[in-house]
Amino acid sequence: MTDYGHDLRFGAFITPTSQPANHAVDMAIAAEQAGLDLATFQDHPYQQSFLDTSTLLAFVASRTRRIHLAANVASLPLRPPLELARAAATLDVLSKGRFALGIGAGAFWDGIARMGGRTLTPGQGVDALREAIGLIRDSWANMDEPLTRDGAYYPVMNGQRGPRPAHPIPVWVGAYKPRMLTLTGALADGWLPTIEYVDGGRAGIAAGNARIDDSALRAGRSPRDVRRLMNFMRVGMSPAGRGLLQGTAREWTDQLTELALADGISAFIIGGDDPVLLQRFGQDVAPAVREAIERERLVPRHPTSSVPS
Amino acid sequence: MELGILLEAGRRHPDDLMELALEADRRGVGVAVVRRSARHEDAGEPWSPWTIAAWIAARTERLRVGIVPAAAPGAAFGASTPAFAVTELRSVTTKAEQSLESLAPGRVLSSATAWVVAPPRPDAAGLRALAVRGIPILPVENAADLDRAVALAEQLRDVPSPPAPRSAESLAARVPGIDYDAVPASLAPTAVEPGDDAYASVSSTYLRGGAPGLVLRPQTVAEVVDAVAFAREHTGVALGIRSAGHGISGRSTNRGGLIIDVGGLDAIQIIDRRTRRVRLGPGATWQRVAQTLSPHGWALGSGDYGGVGVGGLATAGGIGLLSRKHGLTIDRLRAVELVLADGTPVRATETENSDLFWAVRGAGANFGIATAFEFEASEVGEVGWAQLSLVTDDLEASLRRFGQIAADAPRDTTVFLVTGRPREADQFVISLYGVVDDPDPDVVVDRLMPFTELGMLVRQHVVMTPYAGVMGNAAEVGPEGQHGFGEPVSRSAFLPSLTGEFARDAAELLRSGLVYFFELRTMGGAIADVSPHETAFSHRSPAFQVAAMSSSDDRLSARWRELGHHFDGLYLSFETDRSPERLDEAFPPPVLDRLRSLKRRYDPTNLFRDNFNIAPAAEDAPSVAADVASGSAA
Numbered sequence: 001m002t003d004y005g006h007d008l009r010f011g012a013f014i015t016p017t018s019q020p021a022n023h024a025v026d027m028a029i030a031a032e033q034a035g036l037d038l039a040t041f042q043d044h045p046y047q048q049s050f051l052d053t054s055t056l057l058a059f060v061a062s063r064t065r066r067i068h069l070a071a072n073v074a075s076l077p078l079r080p081p082l083e084l085a086r087a088a089a090t091l092d093v094l095s096k097g098r099f100a101l102g103i104g105a106g107a108f109w110d111g112i113a114r115m116g117g118r119t120l121t122p123g124q125g126v127d128a129l130r131e132a133i134g135l136i137r138d139s140w141a142n143m144d145e146p147l148t149r150d151g152a153y154y155p156v157m158n159g160q161r162g163p164r165p166a167h168p169i170p171v172w173v174g175a176y177k178p179r180m181l182t183l184t185g186a187l188a189d190g191w192l193p194t195i196e197y198v199d200g201g202r203a204g205i206a207a208g209n210a211r212i213d214d215s216a217l218r219a220g221r222s223p224r225d226v227r228r229l230m231n232f233m234r235v236g237m238s239p240a241g242r243g244l245l246q247g248t249a250r251e252w253t254d255q256l257t258e259l260a261l262a263d264g265i266s267a268f269i270i271g272g273d274d275p276v277l278l279q280r281f282g283q284d285v286a287p288a289v290r291e292a293i294e295r296e297r298l299v300p301r302h303p304t305s306s307v308p309s
Numbered sequence: 310m311e312l313g314i315l316l317e318a319g320r321r322h323p324d325d326l327m328e329l330a331l332e333a334d335r336r337g338v339g340v341a342v343v344r345r346s347a348r349h350e351d352a353g354e355p356w357s358p359w360t361i362a363a364w365i366a367a368r369t370e371r372l373r374v375g376i377v378p379a380a381a382p383g384a385a386f387g388a389s390t391p392a393f394a395v396t397e398l399r400s401v402t403t404k405a406e407q408s409l410e411s412l413a414p415g416r417v418l419s420s421a422t423a424w425v426v427a428p429p430r431p432d433a434a435g436l437r438a439l440a441v442r443g444i445p446i447l448p449v450e451n452a453a454d455l456d457r458a459v460a461l462a463e464q465l466r467d468v469p470s471p472p473a474p475r476s477a478e479s480l481a482a483r484v485p486g487i488d489y490d491a492v493p494a495s496l497a498p499t500a501v502e503p504g505d506d507a508y509a510s511v512s513s514t515y516l517r518g519g520a521p522g523l524v525l526r527p528q529t530v531a532e533v534v535d536a537v538a539f540a541r542e543h544t545g546v547a548l549g550i551r552s553a554g555h556g557i558s559g560r561s562t563n564r565g566g567l568i569i570d571v572g573g574l575d576a577i578q579i580i581d582r583r584t585r586r587v588r589l590g591p592g593a594t595w596q597r598v599a600q601t602l603s604p605h606g607w608a609l610g611s612g613d614y615g616g617v618g619v620g621g622l623a624t625a626g627g628i629g630l631l632s633r634k635h636g637l638t639i640d641r642l643r644a645v646e647l648v649l650a651d652g653t654p655v656r657a658t659e660t661e662n663s664d665l666f667w668a669v670r671g672a673g674a675n676f677g678i679a680t681a682f683e684f685e686a687s688e689v690g691e692v693g694w695a696q697l698s699l700v701t702d703d704l705e706a707s708l709r710r711f712g713q714i715a716a717d718a719p720r721d722t723t724v725f726l727v728t729g730r731p732r733e734a735d736q737f738v739i740s741l742y743g744v745v746d747d748p749d750p751d752v753v754v755d756r757l758m759p760f761t762e763l764g765m766l767v768r769q770h771v772v773m774t775p776y777a778g779v780m781g782n783a784a785e786v787g788p789e790g791q792h793g794f795g796e797p798v799s800r801s802a803f804l805p806s807l808t809g810e811f812a813r814d815a816a817e818l819l820r821s822g823l824v825y826f827f828e829l830r831t832m833g834g835a836i837a838d839v840s841p842h843e844t845a846f847s848h849r850s851p852a853f854q855v856a857a858m859s860s861s862d863d864r865l866s867a868r869w870r871e872l873g874h875h876f877d878g879l880y881l882s883f884e885t886d887r888s889p890e891r892l893d894e895a896f897p898p899p900v901l902d903r904l905r906s907l908k909r910r911y912d913p914t915n916l917f918r919d920n921f922n923i924a925p926a927a928e929d930a931p932s933v934a935a936d937v938a939s940g941s942a943a
Binding site: 018052056080083117159 | 318322323324327355356357359360361364365366391392393394395396398399400404405407408409411413
């Protein structure tokens, strides 16, 4: 039982479909109007029916005012880290600090190869991601010195840094397997998996958390340095629903409160591409979960395990 | 003429750039191009131009936005920095550009559009001179620069724009071996080359991907003559002729070659009601032909799919759902007009150029580009149109029974069988497509009943409809063109009869899962009434045409060879194999000899060679157009 104490965020996982082209933009605006904190888009450049996620993020950021934005998650093999760093910082400045960097090691290697990207083994993918995160953070800082890194995957000689983002852009990593979880604990500002893909589902979150916590401690960090986010793809609201995020708003509230208190999840991102559902999520569920967590943090009913620090 | 502004990402804060863009948009400057600053002193602020461009596009409603793509890592990175650390792949930037175009339709200047950066402090005359090279773009860094740009834009607003030149990128997309500057003036406005916006919509056909070097789209016979003249000067590259792009064997797209697309010649005219004479352009689709003839109570048999073009079918054969009653499509042909290899337009009928008329009906692609066909339509009223799906656990028995029922049916009944890969445990789904040319529903049901016993009937759709309803199954091709990719693999054969041995071997082949599409087209009836000497299509006696499609050319060919003893000849429209012996199977020796001597007369330099090529001289028969790379095929 862990509550890492992060403030709560509620967001949308929006399909970047190109049919119709305005779908993703409209959904993001609907998410903002619903009072949600976050609009995210998956990144699969080889998926013919999707729009380019980097372009969509910039376009949506320009059309919104308040909501934060992230890829969920950027496919590193097709997104050169220094270009990713510049686009992220530029967008963060233009949007007044509303950008987060969701990033993953890459999935669907066939699709990546079809686009002309480099194919890596899963192990190499983790190493490349570790290098890339270091490079991106370097690019955002220490503007006065040239960037030189003798990397195995991304060697850079006398590189140009910058620009500097408007706020410290958090790096959220999509991770499932042990090596990726270890990397997340050691380096990331957030863990961003999808519950349907977590080994063991709801019951598997604890194991993921434990690995991240251990790795964070070994790297001299606190487990609290890593926010725990979660995507929920199969969701619906109905009086007769059974299972996680299938029932009434009240049941949603109880389930999310439980996930926050028991598993430390502090950001809930839902799929479904349904503006009505986003409205209910933002107006009925989010405030109730926030209230329940606030009460709980004042007067704990759950015996929260103390996190060694 | 139009002017634009150039915004340099790196010189100014992106908020300032956006303000300049919004102001330009408000004051009627229609174009803003963003590029990464190349100045050394900007090195500390390498903003992302693409992000800024997308941001600006989302904030404006009229402004057209362009982006100068980043070069390889240059000034800002040491030479040993690999591109993949810094620069996005071309495939990704192309997709980004297409995505922005989807989000801001009509407002993205693709990198293929030419613009040209104006020198500092230009005047109106200088900009007019510049405009022949592209849209002049004025660097703008502050409000004063913008005021000057707006003033110049107003001065030049009513000056007509010179025709848009080709960008360097568009020119770079041209392929070697084609003299683009020599495209005849009559064809230039409609021609499409790799750098053009319309290119993607003309590259693929229904089943085949391609990347042609140039697509010519003649709209008149005179323009076809011009296109053929151009083709004569380009014998070093492949030449494909396209009517509607449905060909399986017809190579109406290619890589790096020339396409003459006669899709624009698509007129359908009734010439003489008394004799039911109709005149069709090669680019008309059979769906439209059927719709036009339907109100007159007429029809022309035309394969089994409405999206197919007239030209391809009417020069090859046309084994269709009316064939047992009304013959092949070519059997209704009364006259054809074509442009020969030397550019001569000719007309061929039973009495005029009759040898050419014989050759076109079965081997037309070798002799010219047909520009019009005159047919005698059949009187066809309401027909029974059946689409049945059956599940069978004993495919061999079902095929054998189908062979008997379909071949023994009265000639008013033409039924085709389609199946593919097994589902599970040797279960197959059989689809039957059939027409009963009789207006009496009771007759239709009687004719169809025996077919319903070939397996467990799981779907039946039987309607009384004019023939137009049978051809109404095709989706119109939209402005995006067709989306075929790769190369189809299809083999064809004629079956003198569907024997028990063939049913056994075919069932075994299908159980292997190698074939995803397998079709038996029932022949006989009126097809066999015609003498084999009547047309270059001489296979008048088979009971069935069989076609099989697979993703593996080698494996399918090996299996097809093993089945060879069941076969006698093939129908070229379903055959993609380019081995020389396929030509002998399509055309028996006396037919091939006659075709070859006509080829020597009508196309001695072998200009028309894209598919089932009958070389003028037998000894140097090239089986693949690409072999003709040395220039002359003679």
